[in-house]
Amino acid sequence: MADEKPDQRRTIRIDGNCPILYSHSSHVQWLVGMLANLSEQGICFLSRIPLPVNETILVQCKPQGDARIPRQTCRARVLRCHSASDGYYRVACLLIPIPRDFDNGLPQRHHPGILPA
Numbered sequence: 001m002a003d004e005k006p007d008q009r010r011t012i013r014i015d016g017n018c019p020i021l022y023s024h025s026s027h028v029q030w031l032v033g034m035l036a037n038l039s040e041q042g043i044c045f046l047s048r049i050p051l052p053v054n055e056t057i058l059v060q061c062k063p064q065g066d067a068r069i070p071r072q073t074c075r076a077r078v079l080r081c082h083s084a085s086d087g088y089y090r091v092a093c094l095l096i097p098i099p100r101d102f103d104n105g106l107p108q109r110h111h112p113g114i115l116p117a
Contacts, residue, residue: 019035035061036090057093076095
């Protein structure tokens with residue numbers, strides 16, 4: 001379409017279709033969602049419940065053998081949450097950098113939003 005804007009992301013986005021676990025302030029336990037895509041700076045997934053914008057959550061990818069998707073736990077901030085098909089919500093999040101001194105002052109080997117396993 002002539003009206004479509006080109007993707008202006010600085011990093012590659014990997015489409016995925018694997019389960020993720022996520023947790024936020026109003027739920028003590030992990031909830032299950034489905035990964036839509038992942039990049040160095042963000043993650044997008046389907047959730048059964050709406051998540052508040054600017055909420056900080058924990059997200060854990062469960063790649064089930066897909067080598068493109070890292071097995072990781074990250075802190076993320078909800079940027080958008082919109083209704084999707086079949087009663088799901090599409091949640092877009094920005095990965096939050098972890099302070100440099102989180103792991104005894106050592107630099108992180110991967111994205112700074114990734115927590116140690």
